[in-house]
Amino acid sequence: MLMMDPPLLLLNEMRPLLAKKAVENIFFKKHLRQHSSIVIDEFIHELNAKIAPKINCLACANCCKNLEPGIEDNELEKLAELAGTTTELFKSSFVGFDGETLFLKTKPCTFLKEFACEIYTNRPGACKGFPHLDGKDMKYKRSLWTNYTICPIVFNVVEHLKMKLKFSHAA
Ligand code: SF4
Ligand code: SF4
Secondary structure, rough: OOOOOOOOOOOHHHHHHHHHHHHHHHHHHHHHHHOHHHHHHHHHHEEEEEEEEOOOOOOHHHHHHHOOOOEEEHHHHHHHHOOOOHHHHHHHEEEEEEOOEEEEOOOOOOOOEEEEEEEEHOOOHHHHHHOOOOOOOOHOHHHHHHHHHHHHHHHHHHHHHHHHHOOOOOO
């Protein structure tokens, strides 16, 4: 018998589930300890490759509305130029510093217009890499669990990973 892939959930469908999933994920994180990091990384990379192309970011933009992407010192000048202002003015209005890293501090991001990034081809490296599902030791990354609550790609990858690992949790 042919197994159908379960449907992908969009932002408005995943949001009502997040409180219940927060509890479930405590157990899932424990479950993940039984599996090697290499295997989990492979599954996450595979699922990301399958799921990401099926999610329409231009109907979402939730990352650009809710996150503060890090920026490198050498990206600052270009971003200011793209914003049509000086580096100093751009920095004072739109850039924060947490003691280690510079980041774009406005929410939504100042470069977000409707659902699209108006500097898409020149967006910071941190934005290009989002949702950061192609790294190593994914099961240990705190950002995975933060991004799970924000990004439908991450949410669906993790939910499909649960199915792949035959994880179940009775509430
Ligand atoms: S720079 Fe573009 S991609 Fe990055 S957060 Fe802002 S709008 Fe989104
Ligand atoms: S990367 Fe995730 S949060 Fe950002 S627009 Fe795409 S689906 Fe939405």
